[in-house]
Amino acid sequence: MPDFHLECFQNEYLAEGAREVNAVVTITASGGGTAGTDGAGDASGGGSVEVIVIDTSGSMGGAKIRAAREATGAAVAAIKDGVRFAVISGDNTAHVLYPPNGGLATASTQTRFEAQRATDRLQASGGTAIGSWLSLITSIVQSEPGIKHVILLTDGKDEHESPETLQAAIEGAKGIFQCDCRGVGTDWVVSELRKIATGLLGTVDIVADPAGLAADFEAMMTQAMGKSLADVNIRLWTPQGASISFVKQVAPDLLDLTDRRVTLNPLSGDYPTGAWGDESRDYHFAVAVNPGNVGDEMLAARVSLVVNGQVAGQALVKAVWTDDTALSTKINRQVAHYTGQAELADAIAEGLEARKQGDMETATTKLGRAVQLAAQSGNTDTAKLLAKVVDVEDPVTGKVRMKSKVDDADEMTLDTRSTKTVRVAR
């Protein structure tokens, strides 16, 4: 089991009467190794499960389905011996392409070879009903122990089922498996895949050019193989009278966990964080507490990391009331930075939405603000993506002009990656 180290960044000093406590907690896992070199799974004693689901709707024909075959083959090749896996073909319904009798196969030289052969039989025909894919996966993997991870590829809108069906499928899969979503081409809907990825603690990204798919799948599978610990929860204790404003993962990307709370008792609740390998993530906590008197100190939150029911590390978030403005007006760099990163993501989302609605004035203002925030925080990747959507006149003031013609792929890439954050330069 990896060692977890939690580090808290905050300004605990509050002015008299203030009640909002903000803290960024960096959680770093190290020494966990990978998911067992034999693929026998994580330290919790379970195995691990990988499912690749490929959209085989009619629109996938041609270059996209060829790229999908190649990418699936590359991903299968990266699966470690002993990992239980399946390849699923999804259109109006879903069916297991490999193993031939359904269920899961155990990875070995033989089964990986067979799976790659089967992958070559992927054919594009039919519609898109992603909820039905998720439901099939849930039924296959839910009784399996260990880390359960899904790679989902689609190229189009989820148009052959109702949004409610998709939502119900996501709800049914929560806590069962994690799902990384990829959209190939530009005909899919960012908000749909984001909803799946957010609900299932995964990532979402665009692969605009099918030629890039194989490398992306292989990288995703390799990263998944590096996870050694399933079901890690953040347990948050807050004092009586406190209310939780939000709990967010803020690095490597934004993921709002506020509504994911599983209440344990009136003062404590758990938030899921999915599987962990050797990695580091940042979380932003905002808690409103009953204001104390000047000179009072309060534990505003206790952040514990719970692995298999055991506390693997913790950090204390404090509140100290002072009338010394030199203390209370200091702004913690990490908190300010991630507040800015969240605002950056919001500004992009709102700017792109306004642009879609034809409200160019709002779009220019929001995307200009985004350009400014990206420049200030050193988020150069996002700054580059923004520059493909707007002409930047001055990144310092955020003065921009809307481009008259924007490539769909560029707009979708900006939309998809707007939640990518950078860490504070130390």
Added chain:
Amino acid sequence: MTPALVCPSCGDPVAEGDEFCETCGTRLHAPPPEEGTCPKCGARADQADPDGYCGRCGYRLARPNDHVEVEAGTMALVTDKGLRHHRNEDAGVLRAGTGFSVLVVCDGVSTTANPDQASEAAAGAFADLVEASLSGHDPSPEDAAAALVEAVAAAQKAVLGVPQEEPGGYPQAPSSTLAAAVIIGEEMVTTNVGDSRAYWIDATDAGGSRQLSKDDSMAEAAIAAGESPETAYARRDAHTITHWLGADAPEATPRTQASLAAGPGFLLVCSDGLWNYYESPESLRELILAGSAGVNGETTLETARRLVEAAIAAGGHDNITVALTALGPQAAPVPAPAPAPEEAPAPKEAPAPEVPPGEAPAPEEAPAPKGIPAPSGKETLPGEAAVEAPPETPAGVTAEAAAVQPIPEPSEPSTDPRPQPSETETKE
């Protein structure tokens, strides 16, 4: 005079009989918290978490150094976190050696990382070095001055060892002030860095009390540059310190000050939590003697405690640390002939003080304030101390009339002019 009532929570004045503080709304006559319960919400002690917080309301439960009282030889030290700070960032150490005594007070700078650890490390390292340096021989005041300079360097080094980061994430290097005194017989050798202070409080001569230390502050810098003390102390940055112990401290050779405790009195070393309310030597003298001249007298510890309580009653805005020792008169020649002690009727209003046997003059011969035994120095000769003041002089009342040796003007044996403070190198 009845002491002014203040709210225990915010320090603002309240009237007797008020049920709530009008400033902060704290209930004034709430029943005292039951032993072992959270003073904020009343949760049982078994709900406290292992980190020292109430498991229900999160309130920080008492820390061991919130209030500390120490006695060593004839010295006493009381430190308290006060009313408006969440922790005690002051620290103090007393050491009673053979032939010398050491008193150290350090005040961690709040706006830096781990100031509580900085002050504790500084005070401990300072006292250790002085003790090691002066033990095993009959130290002279010159030895003491040299030891103080070395000890400041040791304290500086100790502060450098304090973790630079604390969870709050303050980038400023841990920092502390320091004020200290070594007493050898009637010689007091003091040093200071920052705005913690040392005072000589003359028990008999009302005009004889003086501040022995000199603040390293913007106010003092302004005075040195020609401003009047009134305007200098009215500056916004008057209390900003220009020297401190810490990684980012400006380089300076510490100044030492040798002074003679020629009469009965007190050496006081304190943090600004006290002198912010009692700044002048006269006000401190009045405060100290108010108790010593009382009917039953008090120990040095009781006096120190009373000073801390006075600062709290005045608002208790900062942490308060008081290190105090009573110094008895040494065999200084007394110019004015005094009546023979046995012929003088003892003043009825001033009954015999209670002093530890063998450390002080006989009661009827001691008109000086109570609780002023000689330090555990090498030349404590009870008989010699008795002739300092006329017996009809009740302590602290007509002490001006007492024929005592005035404290000499300060000589500064190892003064090293420090660089003028620069505007950029200051701390609030």
